[in-house]
Amino acid sequence: MCARAHTAAFLGELMPERSTPLPWTGIVLGCDYNYEQWPEPVWHEDMALMRKAGVGLVAINVFGWSNVEPRPGEYDFTDLDRIVELLHDHQIRINMGTGTASPPPWLTRRHPEVLPVAPDGTSRFFGGRQAWCPSSPVFREHALALVEQVALRYGSHPAIALWHVSNELGCHNALCYDDTSAEAFRVWLARRYGSLGALNDAWGTAFWSQRYHDWAEVDPPRLALSVRNPAQLVDFHRFSSDALLEHYLAEAQVLRKHTSAPITTNFMITAHIRNLDYWTWAPRMDLVATDHYLDHRLDDPVAELSFAADLTRGLAGGGPWMLAEQSTGAVNWQPYNMAKTPGQMVRNSLTHLARGADAVCFFQWRASAQGAEKFHSAMLPHAGTPTALWREVLDLSTVLTRLAEVAGTTVEADAAIVFSWESWWATDTEARPSVAVRYLDQVHAAYRALRELGITTDLVAPGADLSRYRAVLVPCLHMVSDEDSAAITGYVRSGGHAVVTFYSGIVDRHDRVRLGGYPGAFRDLLGVVAEEFAPLLPGQEVALGSGARAALWTERLRATTAQIVDRYAEGPLAGVPAITRNAYGAGQAWYLATALAPADLRDTLRRAMREAGVTASGPESDGSLEVVHRSGGGHRYVFVINHGHKEAEHPVTGRDLVTGERVDGMLRLPAGAVAVVREEPGP
Template sequence: MPHQARSHPAPMPFAGIGLGCDYNFEQWPEEVWHDDMALMRAAGVDLVAVNIFGWSNLEPQPGRYDFSALDTIMELLHANGIAVNLGTGTASPPPWLTHRHPEVLPVTADGTTRFPGGRQAFCPSSPVFRDHALALVEQVAQRYGDHPALAMWHVSNELGCHNALCYDEASAEAFRQWLARRYGDLDSLNRAWGTAFWSQRYGDWAEIAPPRLTLSTRNPAQLVDFHRFSSDALLECYLAEADILRGHSSAPVTTNFMVTAHIRNLDYWKWAPAMDVIANDHYLDHRLADPAAELSFAADLTRGLAGGRPWMLMEQSTGAVNWQPHNLPKAPGQLLRNSLTHVARGADALCFFQWRASAQGAEKFHSAMVPHAGTDTALWREVLDLSATLDRLGELAGSTVAADTALLFDWESWWAADTEARPSQAMRYLDQVHAAHRALRELGVTTDVVAPGADLSRYRAVVVPCLHMVSDAESAALTAFVQAGGHAVVTFYSGIVDRHDRVRLGGYPGAFRELLGVVVEEFVPLLPGDEVGLDSGARAAVWTELLRTTTADTVDRYADGPLPGVPAVTRNRHGAGQAWYVATALEAADLRDVLRRALREAAVTAAGPESDGTVEVVHRHNDTHRYTFVINHGAKDIEHPATGRELVTGEQVGAVLRVPAGTVRVLRQEITR
């Protein structure tokens, strides 16, 4: 996929910590636009995203363009000192395109066509869609590439949010071409997919189709490859647009990722190098037991995608969303607290969907910076408070987050672990990733989230939750880290298959057997509601394993359940380091206990005190200062030992920093050398 990627991340297109929003001006009469300019200035808005869903307005009929409204908005924003994050407008095709070319519509795994009326009503592999989309991008890039308001380019919007997996004939042909490039010949593909099973051997490329729904379980290796292909197909859409934009403009180019609990179809480790700025959309998910913990994980993962450098929160909500079963508003103070959690974990810009709450359409009950009730509201006052706070924190822009612990996370392993036929449907990859990250957060440990095979040399400890699929090189990287003196904690169902989804024979955990000094003979999942006890008094559920040690020491054993007396937690000295194995899904407090012990032996430095998750302490630093964020999610005031200048209130702190319930404080300390 040739493209004009930049070798270094672009700086943020504003000074300080930016505040921005989506502005769907086309939903409002022109007189409102002028009122909004004044309100944006009052709110301290630095960056506005426009033309995200503008296709049908810009090109009302094929080849007939009307830029008059967008011209006006660009000039208004520029005249008011507001930079523009300009969308290419390709996120949803206009009705005329799907009417004239219904073949561009997406098709689901059961062969059902999905029709217009929502958004993203297109197949990513459709050549017709791509041709029309790129023609629009060319027009937009030519017209605005040197506009003084332009600060950055926004390709499409949340690519793959609804249409990541398409099973139509255009996708089938593109999938075959992708497979031919990947494998070269059919013999290699047949070996990779294990097609000797169930008489699936292919003798001609034309015989291969996307993994549409079958009467039985589908080929898991084919499913993983289809996920890879689909992620690449959408990345191709991005790259094609980005190449056009870069041909007309030097402004940075990006798109908004969806690093969040309910989106899993895009491998952002492969996408990140193509971005000039890493941007993410994140919304609190109240379907989860601990939405605030998931926010922190998503922020850490986004920072990992940015290579540890500052990143942009492209979308969040001021209050309720409209797409969850129960759409809860944010409590007083939560808007600021959630926003500064992103900043603490590396965000140098906070943007909202959207500026003004829509009066019509599917998102009319989605919150906004200007709510339906207007500016004489508590929500608007919280927006102004956030803006003023970000101004006071501007000096920490460009600083980075300090962490000496890493967590390995992998989208491909997610796809493989959560496949159709697995030992237990109750075992879900992301649940275990969240559990590990939550335990680290509650221990006060700041954690980088990195890809398998990443350079681990700067870390003291690495946590590897359920890394089911792993290559030889990736397992070797972890082994080398431990041999050199690092400490690793690996949890169950890790190292089981290679990158072709082929089981590593000789006993689980496959790729990590020697590192961990154990052999697992059999998985022994637990039924829903069942628990087991360990000798230490710990409790576990979901999963156990028939395990024997080879070189590892046993730390804890099952006291009851199907495997009494069998090791459940082990520790192995390997080279100069240690590797722990947790063969079951421990209760939260018990997983925290194991990690506490492992991190203590690794000499990991916690950023803050242990808590039940109601307190987060995170450090950012630059060459001259360290900035300590103390985030109090709880209902009681807390005290944190510290000295320095507190930036939110401007107070000088002599020995103890007091953080009232539900608030955030940011302490600046000089770095002495």
């Protein structure tokens, strides 16, 4: 049994894989409600306003531990009971939190050993959130005791539509380096490798005299005076992801004894969270849910929003998923917390919906008056209901009601991008050829180019079945197993078209370089061999023979069987291939050995997609016009979202569900507007 299968089998002992339809009909509008922050008279006001806003699902008790269990073993459900009944009386369904997201003060005071430890060996103390170590048996014992009590009390309550385990697991505490984690890491490694000899081989411990002769010698990769072992770093990421998944499954197992409602937790599919391999998590969810917030530190936050939605759909196996959190406006945790412009909340919400979400939820219902998130926007802002934001919440509710028939349909896409958290860990590590080469940057660049070409894209795991796609992009897949590279190679051999970008196929699952020349696992597929990497300095560019510009990366490449599409026109590699295309079996495989400028990358991918027969869902644009198709139940729905500042047009015939108006041949969409057209055959 391979190492991946060992881990899957171990986690499968805790809970089998499940798959559950979303527990509601139509498109649900939801929110988090932190009722404990407000006096009881406000609760009644909030119920009436929630009904007015069309809220159908409310997450409660997410951070409720210190209220429900004020002292060890003493449980007080008085307030939670009242909220549950109030929501039920107002016909609002509940997403019930287990309450374990952050421990109460008494737990860390009595048991400081549960506190997380940083790579430098220092503890992180109570006062923020997630002040617990994923491998702590003491934390696990107290958390499961709480879950048992909550599940016993509410497991059969008719208002409960969904159970919400913890919250954003691993947002702050994914990597813990204490002695308890060290022991758990050793157990995980022994289960994965079976022997110290196999571990030493996998980690290449002959280097720098690191060979282990006793399991007790193996520690987490704490901070060292020099570069740490890269294979150890990757395995610690794998272990840490599994440790938190194990905690999720332990809570879910307790819940399962007392409820038949679906169980999930909220993923964090966003640009700055990378510590959990959600491909291993998703099959264990009854339904896939994620949080997403626009990140204004990125060059194109809206493109990243679309990417995150497509990746979440990939985790959901192409089926509907739940947007568990987003913001109505500004967040509180970025250096500059930007308010959303008029109409942006609706556009953002429909972007998620277009790409597969059947639930749109917000953090939170009422903006907090105190605490760390007091400046985080909410559905009901500090200024109350006589506000533009509140009116926009009402507008969104109306739109979602009109789109109810779209629920359960699937997104159409005939191109895919292979995405790997393991490659992310391995690429963005210590001692690499260029610190400027970052995994997610390269994935985003490829995705953004396809989006601007009007092509809707699935995100798939390494090793996934690719047979349904006309074209597959493989950006910066630095770490890839033999099995996963064979899946890509077999896809092309059978007639598929692939585009592979630089720094792909370089190492195996143990971070061991594949000898014989780069790009390692993909040499034969691509018909090229690179003798040496030749990264470029920041700000340095190089011209290609076609006039294209490139930066960041070059390599000493020679074609073996590939056709040379473009060469470097200047510099030390003048005349060396930069872009190639290789006939392999019945298919074609492109290799981009450099980081093309955005317009040139778009031009290259346009040609590759055209040759593959990929059908664009919308027109080419600068990304300001998004067109996505969902289909099912005998209907096809065309989502058209105008992020731009001028009117846009799109050819379609049918009825716009947003406005109720008929569209005869050409949709004219004002700046900032959205349309969802139930398509009909043209004349």
